[in-house]
Amino acid sequence: MSGKRKIIKLSLIVLAGLIVSILLFGIWFLSLIPLVPESEKNIKATSPSELPYLTENIVPYRGKILAVVTSTSQMGNSGKNTGFELTELSRAYYVFQANGFEVDVASPLGGAPPVVIDGDDMTEYDFAFLNDTIAQAKIKQSIPMKDVDPKAYQAVYFVGGKGTLFDFPDNAYIQSLVREYYESGKIVSAVCHGPAALVNVTLSNGELLIANRQVSSFTNKEELLLIPDAAEIFPFLLQDKLMENGATFNEGFMYLNKVSKDGNLITGQNPWSTWAVAKAVIEQMGYTPKQRMITSEENTISVLEILETEGYSQAKLALDKLCEYDAMSVDRRLIAMHGFVAAMDFDLKKAMNQIRLLSYSNGYL
Numbered sequence: 001m002s003g004k005r006k007i008i009k010l011s012l013i014v015l016a017g018l019i020v021s022i023l024l025f026g027i028w029f030l031s032l033i034p035l036v037p038e039s040e041k042n043i044k045a046t047s048p049s050e051l052p053y054l055t056e057n058i059v060p061y062r063g064k065i066l067a068v069v070t071s072t073s074q075m076g077n078s079g080k081n082t083g084f085e086l087t088e089l090s091r092a093y094y095v096f097q098a099n100g101f102e103v104d105v106a107s108p109l110g111g112a113p114p115v116v117i118d119g120d121d122m123t124e125y126d127f128a129f130l131n132d133t134i135a136q137a138k139i140k141q142s143i144p145m146k147d148v149d150p151k152a153y154q155a156v157y158f159v160g161g162k163g164t165l166f167d168f169p170d171n172a173y174i175q176s177l178v179r180e181y182y183e184s185g186k187i188v189s190a191v192c193h194g195p196a197a198l199v200n201v202t203l204s205n206g207e208l209l210i211a212n213r214q215v216s217s218f219t220n221k222e223e224l225l226l227i228p229d230a231a232e233i234f235p236f237l238l239q240d241k242l243m244e245n246g247a248t249f250n251e252g253f254m255y256l257n258k259v260s261k262d263g264n265l266i267t268g269q270n271p272w273s274t275w276a277v278a279k280a281v282i283e284q285m286g287y288t289p290k291q292r293m294i295t296s297e298e299n300t301i302s303v304l305e306i307l308e309t310e311g312y313s314q315a316k317l318a319l320d321k322l323c324e325y326d327a328m329s330v331d332r333r334l335i336a337m338h339g340f341v342a343a344m345d346f347d348l349k350k351a352m353n354q355i356r357l358l359s360y361s362n363g364y365l
Contacts, residue, residue: 043124048132051125053098053292062100062287066153067093068174068197069142071107072163073114078233083114084161087121088191088274089139090129092157095278098290101154103138108167108174110144116161120333121271123295145173150180155281160192160218160271165234168196169241175201182209182264187284191268191277192218198267199241211246214262216269219251225345253308255341257301272301296331303330304338304354312353319361327364335361 048054069084084107093103107113129135156177158168168174178201181188190197195217201209220239223230231237243249251269252258258269259276264284268277275298282289299322307315322329339354 044127046124046128048128059100063154065096065101065155067157068106069113069159070161070163071109072166082163083116084159086117088160090126091274092278099282105138106143112140150177155187158190158194158197160194164193164196169200187264189266189281192270195267208245214250214260215247216250216258216260216267300331300334323364
């Protein structure tokens with residue numbers, strides 16, 4: 001019995017030591033995440049008139065682009081709310097506007113669509129969009145897809161949001177517009193879950209539009225990490241459906257920017273691809289995109305991409321270059337979030353490298 005007691009006692013000591021170590025690591029990790037600076041708190045009142053990107057070097061009017069959002073407010077029978085992702089509309093909206101295009105908003109049912117606002121991802125552009133009376137009026141009175149005049153627009157952009165999996169794939173008006181645009185050489189673009197609009201589109205020759213086309217969208221891995229029972233909640237997993245219908249799926253790193261261009265078909269993997277998708281639309285139209293101050297979020301995503309492809313040393317050099325003149329040019333909370341996600345995915349090597357990068361970046365504060 002004494003031997004067993006010693007083993008139990010030793011096991012309890014080891015367990016206690018492990019718990020203490022985890023707690024200490026957690027406290028240290030949390031200490032690396034900077035508090036929200038006062039300057040960032042004040043951006044909630046930003047108006048479009050305060051964005052130099054929109055007010056300086058104004059580009060002449062070039063036409064109109066249609067943005068389409070979901071009308072679905074719940075994820076099937078799960079009881080979980082959904083809607084269109086605000087940042088995936090707001091950022092593309094302002095890229096299109098800054099480059100001379102008026103943007104109209106449509107949805108399968110019309111009227112005021114449900115919206116998802118992620119407070120952790122909001123930038124001055126997103127808050128400006130919330131304070132933009134013209135943009136908000138267009139959302140509240142979104143055009144029903146059945147009333148859209150396809151000839152009025154030079155391109156269509158399908159905004160993400162998990163609701164799109166329910167009301168985009170079989171919408172006859174969406175399918176008709178996409179087919180007409182694709183076959184007439186107009187641009188069809190989408191981001192994150194927005195490519196759900198493309199999965200069932202059949203061309204005039206009977207072929208599926210996405211067959212043998214390079215396409216990106218929210219991936220199975222990204223979906224299932226956040227919603228483990230996604231396969232039961234949604235009609236399908238978007239990556240699976242795209243591949244099932246013949247697409248060549250172009251998958252990037254998890255929660256990092258990835259854009260696929262296949263002629264006039266432009267698709268992006270997740271919310272962090274929104275800026276790049278919108279820019280690619282402008283380029284595909286034959287225009288040089290208007291210059292814009294790159295956000296700290298975009299800088300951070302670039303550094304994390306370097307970490308994935310070239311390793312820690314090169315990512316540290318990229319961070320040095322960004323922070324040399326402006327310590328706030330990277331979003332340290334975003335690095336922390338990716339470290340947490342990597343840990344959730346049990347990729348401990350990646351998690352530790354991201355935590356190392358976070359710790360190193362704090363030396364500039």
